[in-house]
Amino acid sequence: MTGPTAGDSDFSDSSDPFATDASSSASSGIPSIGKSFTAPTAANDVLQAQHLSKRFGAVTALVDINLHLAQGEILGLIGDNGAGKSTLLKILCGFQPPDTGQIVVNGQEVALKSVDHARSLGIDCVYQDLALVNQLSVYHNMFLNREKVRWPVLNNRAMRRAAREYLNEMGVNIPSVDTEVSNLSGGQRQAIAVARAVYSDAKILLLDEPLAAMGAKEVALILDLIRDLKRRGDVSIIVIAHNYGQVLEICDRVNLLQHGQITLDKLSSDTSVQELNDIVVAEYRRAMQDRQRSA
Amino acid sequence: MSDTAQRADPALGLPPPGRPTPPALAALRRGLAFAGKQREATVLVVVVLLIVYFGFISSAGRGSFLGSVNLVNLSQVAAPIMIIAVAEVMLLICGEIDLSPGFVYSFAPFLMYFLITYHHFPVIAAIIVSLLMGLFVGWVNGFLTVTLGLPSFITTLGTGFALEGITLSTSNATQASPPTNSLYIGSFLGNNGYAEIIWAVVLVAIFHVILVRTRWGLHTVAAGSNQLGAREAGINVARIKYGNFMVSGVLGAFVGIQIAFQTNVIDPSAGGYQPMFYAVAAAVIGGTAMLGGSGTIIGALLGSVMLAVLTNGFQVIGISAYPLDIIFGGAILIAMIANIQLTRLRSAGRRR
Numbered sequence: 001m002t003g004p005t006a007g008d009s010d011f012s013d014s015s016d017p018f019a020t021d022a023s024s025s026a027s028s029g030i031p032s033i034g035k036s037f038t039a040p041t042a043a044n045d046v047l048q049a050q051h052l053s054k055r056f057g058a059v060t061a062l063v064d065i066n067l068h069l070a071q072g073e074i075l076g077l078i079g080d081n082g083a084g085k086s087t088l089l090k091i092l093c094g095f096q097p098p099d100t101g102q103i104v105v106n107g108q109e110v111a112l113k114s115v116d117h118a119r120s121l122g123i124d125c126v127y128q129d130l131a132l133v134n135q136l137s138v139y140h141n142m143f144l145n146r147e148k149v150r151w152p153v154l155n156n157r158a159m160r161r162a163a164r165e166y167l168n169e170m171g172v173n174i175p176s177v178d179t180e181v182s183n184l185s186g187g188q189r190q191a192i193a194v195a196r197a198v199y200s201d202a203k204i205l206l207l208d209e210p211l212a213a214m215g216a217k218e219v220a221l222i223l224d225l226i227r228d229l230k231r232r233g234d235v236s237i238i239v240i241a242h243n244y245g246q247v248l249e250i251c252d253r254v255n256l257l258q259h260g261q262i263t264l265d266k267l268s269s270d271t272s273v274q275e276l277n278d279i280v281v282a283e284y285r286r287a288m289q290d291r292q293r294s295a
Numbered sequence: 296m297s298d299t300a301q302r303a304d305p306a307l308g309l310p311p312p313g314r315p316t317p318p319a320l321a322a323l324r325r326g327l328a329f330a331g332k333q334r335e336a337t338v339l340v341v342v343v344l345l346i347v348y349f350g351f352i353s354s355a356g357r358g359s360f361l362g363s364v365n366l367v368n369l370s371q372v373a374a375p376i377m378i379i380a381v382a383e384v385m386l387l388i389c390g391e392i393d394l395s396p397g398f399v400y401s402f403a404p405f406l407m408y409f410l411i412t413y414h415h416f417p418v419i420a421a422i423i424v425s426l427l428m429g430l431f432v433g434w435v436n437g438f439l440t441v442t443l444g445l446p447s448f449i450t451t452l453g454t455g456f457a458l459e460g461i462t463l464s465t466s467n468a469t470q471a472s473p474p475t476n477s478l479y480i481g482s483f484l485g486n487n488g489y490a491e492i493i494w495a496v497v498l499v500a501i502f503h504v505i506l507v508r509t510r511w512g513l514h515t516v517a518a519g520s521n522q523l524g525a526r527e528a529g530i531n532v533a534r535i536k537y538g539n540f541m542v543s544g545v546l547g548a549f550v551g552i553q554i555a556f557q558t559n560v561i562d563p564s565a566g567g568y569q570p571m572f573y574a575v576a577a578a579v580i581g582g583t584a585m586l587g588g589s590g591t592i593i594g595a596l597l598g599s600v601m602l603a604v605l606t607n608g609f610q611v612i613g614i615s616a617y618p619l620d621i622i623f624g625g626a627i628l629i630a631m632i633a634n635i636q637l638t639r640l641r642s643a644g645r646r647r
């Protein structure tokens with residue numbers, strides 16, 4: 001466990017979400033947390049996000065995000081739908097720029113220009129929508145935008161072989177790497193998207209709900225894969241998931257995102273499924289009450 | 296295979312997503328899937344049947360459908376459709392359409408003519424500038440569609456009209472002849488029997504390889520099949536679309552110049568919508584999806600030949616041009632219906 005020492009810093013407010021008055025919660029939506037919480041940082045952080053914010057028109061997706069990821073660490077990112085988890089990940093992988101804030105990769109501040117730029121820095125992402133192209137074969141999807149080329153044409157043979165070997169090694173069960181991705185089940189598609197990111201040799205992996213839409217067997221496969229990467233120690237992972245049990249099982253540390261802010265940052269060993277559930281449910285209840293009161 | 300994965304789901308407490316398919320239906324579906332994948336083969340069969348039909352029914356000799364004279368005619372009908380269809384296939388696959396190549400086609404030979412006659416450009420330079428004009432029109436289409444976000448149907452309608460206006464006003468709506476000093480080069484481009492079809496086949500071969508064997512082709516499919524996913528994978532979708540619009544512009548200009556040399560007249564009423572409609576029809580008959588994501592250059596080639604055989608064949612056997620369009624419309628509709636139904640049947644058992 002390489003979790004940072006300050007990971008369990010004081011979040012006592014959030015553990016007692018009923019302690020705030022309704023007016024403050026109605027105005028900010030985030031009742032009990034200080035506006036700008038600066039994440040504790042450690043010398044071995046491979047990735048830091050500082051004061052990230054993002055708006056989409058009138059919608060504020062991220063308010064003031066401070067997040068860090070240590071070398072070899074697995075960080076779980078949880079929170080309700082619409083809390084901004086995917087937006088945050090899409091900023092960290094270079095898909096979209098933040099409105100404000102900095103991203104620090106391996107101690108160097110970088111302005112991620114594109115997904116390719118982030119990849120060149122060792123950051124790769126599995127998107128919630130998987131970013132697979134239905135009409136293309138499994139092996140073309142595996143190497144999408146990273147195709148092996150024997151100029152001027154694609155080296156299909158090398159890609160096919162590499163994809164087949166790697167998927168076999170991972171234990172992903174598909175009819176053939178020549179199959180169009182549209183013919184695969186949700187779980188198989190998910191496995192291919194994850195395999196693609198892992199295969200790229202990324203040092204920082206961002207996984208947006210890698211366990212959604214998967215059968216029990218495939219969930220086990222992905223969890224094994226993540227544990228494998230953890231054992232290797234040179235890969236750091238941020239994973240978004242809804243199943244708190246799975247999150248606490250594989251993650252070293254958990255961040256809770258609510259209304260575009262990180263409202264909890266704890267080591268997995270210092271929290272429980274019960275606690276996480278309580279916080280999220282309490283938040284939901286309060287939001288309902290606010291709505292009723294204002295109605 | 297996907298069936299096993301679906302049956303694995305109840306282990307998670309989820310209901311299976313669909314009723315299990317009876318074997319007979321599954322076999323039918325497999326058969327249809329095969330036929331769907333062999334759409335090009337279907338078009339090929341139709342083309343062969345049409346050629347045999349017209350070959351038998353037309354009178355024998357040099358003037359017959361398969362006589363040497365008519366084969367040249369036939370090739371000259373097919374070639375321009377093929378070349379523009381190549382461009383339309385690339386654009387349709389990446390989810391766009393270009394209505395303007397026929398108007399680039401009209402203007403390009405005039406531009407060449409003006410440059411040679413009034414500005415004393417060397418012939419090669421004038422042709423290159425005319426092709427660059429096509430490239431520029433493609434860039435404008437790309438800018439309006441990709442950067443400003445207009446639907447390409449509207450974009451290219453607008454640039455098409457504008458170009459038609461430019462052609463008519465600069466030419467005063469009068470015909471011209473290709474300058475005599477350009478005729479030598481012209482004989483390589485179009486004014487020489489099979490010159491056009493050779494160009495067309497070479498271009499078809501090049502773009503077939505580009506589509507199925509290069510990153511550009513792969514990314515074109517990705518952009519049309521799942522635009523967001525392609526962008527998430529880091530593909531520069533905007534660049535792909537700009538590029539394909541520019542290809543379309545250049546090929547439109549190229550065909551216009553070819554036709555000017557072939558017919559030995561630069562006609563302001565040549566081009567227009569017709570070449571584009573034939574090309575799109577050829578692409579669709581050949582199995583290219585209007586909504587992007589799939590299509591083949593070879594299919595477009597066969598579609599072009601089919602349309603050319605229909606047009607030319609009915610002329611040879613002496614059927615009036617008026618009912619021809621009825622057959623034409625019917626052929627396009629039947630091809631489209633087959634296209635959609637096969638795709639629907641293929642995806643019927645697929646989990647979305």
